[in-house]
Amino acid sequence: MKKIEAFIRHEALEAIHDKLATMGLPSMSVTEVKGSGRQKGFTESYRGAKTTIFLRPKLKLEMVLDDTDVDRAIDAILELAHTGEPGDGKIFVFAVEESIRVRTGERGDVVLAPHPEETAA
Amino acid sequence: MRLRSFRLVPALAAVMLLVVPALAAAQDATDQDIAINTLLVFLGAVLVLFMQAGFAMLEVGLSRMKNAGAVMAKIIINLSVTFLVFWAVGFSLGFGDGNGFVGSSGWFLDVSDPATDFSSLAGYAANFEVMFFFQATFAAVSLAIVFGTMLDRTKFAAYIIFGIVYIGLIYPTVAHWTWGGGWLFQDGFLDFAGSSIVHLQGALAALAGTLILGPRIGKFRDGKASPIPGHSMPLMVLGVIILWVGWMGFNPASFLSAIGANFADVAVNTNLAAAAGVIGATVASLLMFKTLDVSQMGNGAIAGLVAITAPCAFVDPWAAVVIGLVGGAIVPPLVIAIDKLRVDDPVGALPAHGVAGIWGTLAIGLFCTAERTGAREGLLLGGGGEQLWVQFYGIAATVGFTLVACLIVFTAIKYTIGLRVSEEHELAGLDISEHGMFGYPERFIDVQGAESDSGGHPAAPAPTGAATVTTPATAS
Numbered sequence: 012m013k014k015i016e017a018f019i020r021h022e023a024l025e026a027i028h029d030k031l032a033t034m035g036l037p038s039m040s041v042t043e044v045k046g047s048g049r050q051k052g053f054t055e056s057y058r059g060a061k062t063t064i065f066l067r068p069k070l071k072l073e074m075v076l077d078d079t080d081v082d083r084a085i086d087a088i089l090e091l092a093h094t095g096e097p098g099d100g101k102i103f104v105f106a107v108e109e110s111i112r113v114r115t116g117e118r119g120d121v122v123l124a125p126h127p128e129e130t131a132a
Numbered sequence: 133m134r135l136r137s138f139r140l141v142p143a144l145a146a147v148m149l150l151v152v153p154a155l156a157a158a159q160d161a162t163d164q165d166i167a168i169n170t171l172l173v174f175l176g177a178v179l180v181l182f183m184q185a186g187f188a189m190l191e192v193g194l195s196r197m198k199n200a201g202a203v204m205a206k207i208i209i210n211l212s213v214t215f216l217v218f219w220a221v222g223f224s225l226g227f228g229d230g231n232g233f234v235g236s237s238g239w240f241l242d243v244s245d246p247a248t249d250f251s252s253l254a255g256y257a258a259n260f261e262v263m264f265f266f267q268a269t270f271a272a273v274s275l276a277i278v279f280g281t282m283l284d285r286t287k288f289a290a291y292i293i294f295g296i297v298y299i300g301l302i303y304p305t306v307a308h309w310t311w312g313g314g315w316l317f318q319d320g321f322l323d324f325a326g327s328s329i330v331h332l333q334g335a336l337a338a339l340a341g342t343l344i345l346g347p348r349i350g351k352f353r354d355g356k357a358s359p360i361p362g363h364s365m366p367l368m369v370l371g372v373i374i375l376w377v378g379w380m381g382f383n384p385a386s387f388l389s390a391i392g393a394n395f396a397d398v399a400v401n402t403n404l405a406a407a408a409g410v411i412g413a414t415v416a417s418l419l420m421f422k423t424l425d426v427s428q429m430g431n432g433a434i435a436g437l438v439a440i441t442a443p444c445a446f447v448d449p450w451a452a453v454v455i456g457l458v459g460g461a462i463v464p465p466l467v468i469a470i471d472k473l474r475v476d477d478p479v480g481a482l483p484a485h486g487v488a489g490i491w492g493t494l495a496i497g498l499f500c501t502a503e504r505t506g507a508r509e510g511l512l513l514g515g516g517g518e519q520l521w522v523q524f525y526g527i528a529a530t531v532g533f534t535l536v537a538c539l540i541v542f543t544a545i546k547y548t549i550g551l552r553v554s555e556e557h558e559l560a561g562l563d564i565s566e567h568g569m570f571g572y573p574e575r576f577i578d579v580q581g582a583e584s585d586s587g588g589h590p591a592a593p594a595p596t597g598a599a600t601v602t603t604p605a606t607a608s
Contacts, residue, residue, distance in 0.1 A: 055359060055361070056359075056421055056423045056425065057361045057362075057425070057427070058359065058425060058427055058428060058467050058480070059357075059417075059420065059421050059425070059428075059464060059467050059468045059471065060357045060358055060359040060471060061359070062358055062359050
């Protein structure tokens, strides 16, 4: 089991989500975050007083996946989050020790599997 | 107001000479004349009353979310204090018969004969009570200006106490000098609808208040002004447009008479100046900051309106455009200058109501036409500097009296009940610390039935056909 943490642009989310869903990987958490990196900040001018905002809004997309799904998920994110300009984001991959479904108490890879109806579809 | 406003009335005549022909006109008035005039003044008063909504939106737009409720509470309490105190004493001090400095008759509107107790108003063929309503809404505008500059850090009780003193003493005293037939009126000072009496006075009180209060925490860091952005430009500009609409009562209805329909000229001048004010502030903002600052554009409209308020009945339309343009253009540089002086004015009342008020009042001395004043002509029209000199010392007297009086009152409040909230309360926001509730609760606390991730509809059904949604009923 691996966890992907991808920092992406807001406008990339919908396409990534749709693509991953069609690949049978619909489970994700998305958080609005602010961060700084290679992309420069911007200047806000308010009534003549200026200030530089170095934190820009981004989305953090988190997914826990079976090892065999990690590469194709990353490929999908790379394809759809890429514009070529600074600020496209970054992807990090972590090892995950355990996963548990709260409703049933199931443990392990079965927790990561998409819903049976989706697999059928 | 303003006996002076009638073109037919020789403005330099002594008070009695003015009042007597006007009285005769009032006595000759038919019932229809009185009804039409009263309707104009009533409509004007309602529009000026509505300006409170404009101040509320302008000020809340330029304040932070944590203080939004406190701004609303301030507006509604000030309006209430104004009506009660103006009814009790303010109207008598301002418009009652007395000496050249204050009026002293007709307390609590206890009037046997308006013609003797309020002779400054007796020349108008309109209902007496509607005059009180109209003047009370003007006083409320003046008080509303004061606290915009003081927002985000002032104790609620200070609003009430200052409001009582301001409406019950300071504002009507200066109003009496001109509109109540006092000494400035007799010198030929002109302020048609209140650039100096209403707006400059409000801004002077605001200056006194912010000097005693000090700036908001975080406004000046490392010796430089840093932005504390207001939370809503849409609300701010909504406020500006409501004020613009309200000004259609403020200036035109100040004729207190619909006969002759001169109020329509004033409406034209007022709109031209407001429009020119926006252009002036926009160009100045672009030149100075290289940005099109939304809040400064809004301030430009207000500055143009404030500047034309005194001269609107005395100048030609081309002069109204010049007056408004200059009024708007001075706002952006003044905002920077005020920041440099380390004075914190979150809403721009000092330039838009104060300096533009001075400019507008002086502009009468530059641009007034003899035809419209019935007397002197302005300096730039070849009439000499006489009127400009009267305008100048009228402003100097207003600045001296009101600024000193307000500094005394705010200092007294500071050392008795306290003027400023504690640092802890200021950082938490006045909504929760002064009022125990939030203007925007969902921004700060969890509210039942308003979970943020479902847009306020926690039980909203899943969109049909959404393949990615798993509902509990079908889950394995």
